[in-house]
Amino acid sequence: MHPTTVRACTVHAAGDLRIEERPAAAPGPGEIAVAITLGGICGSDLHYYHRGRVGDFAVREPMVLGHEVVGHVAALGPGSTGPAVGTPVAIHPATPCGGCPECAAGRRNICGHTRYLGSAAHLPHVQGGFAERVTVPAAQIRALPPGLTLNRAVLAEPLSVALHAVNRAGDVRGKRVLVTGAGPIGCLVVAALRHRGAAEIVASDLVDEPLRIAAEVGATATVRAGRPEDPAWTAPFDITIEASGAPAGLRTCVERARRGGTVVLLGLLPPGEVGLLGNVAVTRELDLRGAFRFDTEFDEALSLLAQGLPVDPVITHTFPLDRATEAFDLAGNRELASKVLLNLSTS
Structure with missing residues (x-):
């Protein structure tokens, strides 16, 4: 049964990070809901937390952070095609418009109309992936290659x-x-x-x-x-x-x-x-x-991680969602931490 609310890590302003209940959107046509297991705290998440902005993108409304997320398929919307319920997946965080000159030229990563998880580039903001359950277009879902664990797949985005x-x-x-x-x-x-x-x-x-x-x-x-x-x-x-x-x-x-x-x-x-x-x-x-974001490199990253690219030392800490503020504070301490993860699993 689809939940009505989920817990999420939300930034309201610089220094104002909250774990709060938010409505859970059921997947519509062409969409897939994912039960999030792990999320990596990115430098941009830290900027939103500490400064209320990333570069020229300022927080103007409450926004769920996070775009480095992996989990399991929870539900498919009507008519949606994709991995079966329970399949471990990673989420490509970008949805380019597909119709601009940049998209037509194969440079979708610099599409000016891209919707990117956990980004304040546009208003309303695109809500991110640090939630117990996230619904996204089916095209953003990638089933993990055989043998790739969620603990390594969470590095696919960075x-x-x-x-x-x-x-x-x-x-x-x-x-x-x-x-x-x-x-x-x-x-x-x-x-x-x-x-x-x-x-x-x-x-x-x-x-x-x-x-x-x-x-x-x-x-x-x-x-x-x-x-x-x-x-x-x-x-x-x-x-x-x-x-x-x-x-x-x-x-x-x-x-x-x-x-x-x-x-x-x-x-x-x-x-x-x-x-x-x-x-x-x-x-x-x-x-x-x-060099801004990425496009098809996401699939290459998953393949390299499955092949054993030696990157495990980059992950240094994992915290439960309830300790998100502690996790964010540690992630900003470069003498102690590198990539810090949030465990959003409800199981």
């Missing part, structure tokens, strides 16, 4: 972001690559680079614990930011990927890229204008490329 950033960098085989920021996304970028054949992968961060994890998932060297004497800095990089969202990280990426190199901007920077070493970019003829 790994997709990482894979898209590496795709934007171009062919990385045999290249020397710098990744600034060794948070969960940065570490998954490292793992993706290793899988794609990068020869050297240097990860930099201000904190030791993220660098330890980066080394476990494939970094050939790690560097504490702010230590220019470190020998890992001695040669310029073919490719630099900014995954910290910090202006200092962007500066480092531009400074450390070789002449004719590529700089990928992945981390969302603070709102407004951010300083850029424009003359360096011009005189070295650097390619600056943005």
